[in-house]
Amino acid sequence: MKKVGILGGTFNPPHIGHLIMANEAFDALQLDEVRFMPNAIAPHKQFVDDASMENRLRMVELAIEPYDHFKVEKIEFELGGVSYTYHTMVELCKREPDVQFYFIIGGDMIDSLHTWYKIDELVKLIQFVGLKRPGTQSSSTYDVKMVEAPELDLSSTLIRKRIKTGGTLKFLLPDSVEAYIRKEGLYGAQ
Template sequence: MAEQGKKVGILGGTFNPPHAGHLLIAEGVRDACGLDEIRFMPNAVPPHKAGTGDADAPQRLRMTELAIGTNPDFAIERIEIDAGGISYTSRTMDILKEKEPETEFYFIIGGDSVDHLGQWYDIDGLMKKVSFIGVGRPGSRGITQYPVRMVDVPQIDLSSTEIRRRLSEGRSVRYLLPDPVISFIRKEGLYGSGKTES
């Protein structure tokens, strides 16, 4: 059970795999907005990315746990993974607010998501349930008619798609991913990286 009045940032995503960019965003927002905790929330099957990649939900969850393991201000939110199926942020926030009525929730999104916020499911209802924090991303404008607090955090032009491509080509991903995540990917043979026993 969360403490009363706790400020919690939710960073949702596929985390396929979780990378240095995700960690930079989470820590930057936590610091800039004075949040008590950032929860990484892996999606089960996000509507716009269903069927992408070759890491299943338990593997993405485990990689995210490994990525955040050394930061006491980071935690995992399993709600969408445990529910399975397609995830809609509005429904997820209903459940979280019912479970933790005293917690102030903040939903963290990249500038590309800010640009398309009007297309989100039940966006008007969602705006009444959670405050949005936006972070700039290379190539996005970060402009919307909805109230979003834009936060300046260090930007790196990095995507999970690019990392999967590098892994499939046998190229280095050192410093792009936390070392425990790299070890897990190699052990599981994900993204065409080839399975290893080490």
């Protein structure tokens, strides 16, 4: 059975922390691939300065381009509307019945799993994979397979603030993503 990791998120913008999480899960669980799955509309996050769906998708493509074991999963764009993991994974499991999906989440998401839409049904479809994040307990009553990984306190929020204030982005996101952000004038970039 093929083993596929899914790393969902807004990727607004994608950064080095996303790449590290995906790679650590890929290696620790000996996955066949990890798919980065941008939300169409996240149920819990919306910002005034959001990049468009197309911009976020392009940034993910640029971020993962050098890595053969990373792919883009566009299902949430295809489905449209608010992206609930349960609906997405039901559809993915229908399309790919011979795949075991590993849904990769950080400590903040582990701590809030009990609030996820249809979580009791979702845990029957997929295996959650957790990576600790600084400032979180990274614990849940739900089955989460923990992966040891470097803890990095990096967020897309921090990166958007840095862009607005002209701060450095070096080593925080791939150069190709930074170049795209500046070219498109995203997040107030000059």
